[in-house]
Structures are given as structure tokens and as C-alpha cells.
Amino acid sequence: MTLENEIHVVVKAVIEAEEKVLIVKRSDDDEIGAGTWEFPGGKIEFEEEIEAALIREVKEETGLSVTVDHILYATSFFTDPLRKVVLITYFCQSSSSDVLLSEEHSNYMWVLKEEMRNLLPVAILGELEKVKFLQSLSVNQ
Numbered sequence: 172m173t174l175e176n177e178i179h180v181v182v183k184a185v186i187e188a189e190e191k192v193l194i195v196k197r198s199d200d201d202e203i204g205a206g207t208w209e210f211p212g213g214k215i216e217f218e219e220e221i222e223a224a225l226i227r228e229v230k231e232e233t234g235l236s237v238t239v240d241h242i243l244y245a246t247s248f249f250t251d252p253l254r255k256v257v258l259i260t261y262f263c264q265s266s267s268s269d270v271l272l273s274e275e276h277s278n279y280m281w282v283l284k285e286e287m288r289n290l291l292p293v294a295i296l297g298e299l300e301k302v303k304f305l306q307s308l309s310v311n312q
């Protein structure tokens with residue numbers, strides 16, 4: 172297979188606990204998006220069920236055991252000229268907010284709407300805007 176035909180399928184979780192949402196910061200030495208805030212998640216393994224992959228990745232990256240609620244959006248983009256990503260983001264719930272980060276991330280925050288707007292990259296905020304996600308959160312946030 173040539174590099175040009177390689178497509179990575181990535182699943183991400185918008186995790187809600189105690190009316191806040193978890194964002195994580197990519198490590199400063201990451202080849203892709205170093206130092207940027209995002210939602211936890213990662214690549215699915217071939218033949219792995221999508222929701223199982225999401226639960227596995229979230230556990231690896233945050234230590235949290237999540238319940239997958241519903242899909243928020245799916246999108247596709249290049250992370251560099253030869254690397255294509257298909258990314259699916261789900262809304263999830265966690266009963267715990269005790270996060271244990273892996274080496275992939277340098278920081279985490281449980282945030283309200285305004286902090287999400289301030290910290291997440293415009294590409295992610297644009298997708299959330301399309302599905303009116305921030306408006307769907309509790310008015311108290």
C-alpha cells in the first residue's frame with residue numbers, strides 16, 4: 172500500500188462528568204498537533220468495534236471508564252499532505268472525574284463552554300458548532 176492510500180480512522184470522546192467536559196493537551200513533542208487541546212481518543216485497530224476502540228483509547232489516555240452515548244459528528248481531513256484521517260466523535264459519560272494521563276498528553280482540564288471556546292482549535296470548534304453542541308449543554312455552564 173502506498174502512503175497516499177493510507178487512511179487512519181480515529182475515534183474521539185467528548186466526556187461529560189459533573190456538568191463539565193474533559194479536554195486534554197497533546198504532548199509538546201508530538202509529531203501532529205503538539206501542544207494543542209483536543210478530546211481524548213485514538214486510532215481504531217482493524218476489525219475492532221468502533222465503540223470498543225473508543226472505550227479502550229479513553230481508558231489508555233485518561234484512566235476513565237466511559238459509557239458511549241451518541242455520535243456527535245464525523246469528519247475527514249489531512250494531518251499532513253500524505254496522511255488522511257477519518258475522525259468520528261462521540262458524546263460519552265463518566266461517573267468519575269479522576270484522570271490519569273498517559274505520556275501522549277501533558278495536561279487536562281474539566282471545562283465549561285467558555286473555556287472550550289478559548290482553548291480548542293477552530294477546526295474542532297467548527298465541527299461542534301455545526302451540530303450545535305455547545306448550545307446543547309446545560310444553561311448553567
Ligand SMILES: Nc1nc2c([nH]c(=O)n2[C@H]2C[C@H](O)[C@@H](COP(=O)(O)OP(=O)(O)OP(=O)(O)O)O2)c(=O)[nH]1
Binds near residue numbers: 181183209256258298
Ligand atoms: N480538523 C479536525 N481535527 C481534529 C478534530 N478532532 C481532533 O482531535 N482533531 C485533530 C487533533 C489531532 O491533531 C488529530 C488527530 O491526531 P491523530 O490522527 O494522530 O490521532 P490520535 O493521536 O488521536 O491517535 P493515536 O495516535 O492516539 O491512536 O486531529 C476535528 O474535529 N477536526
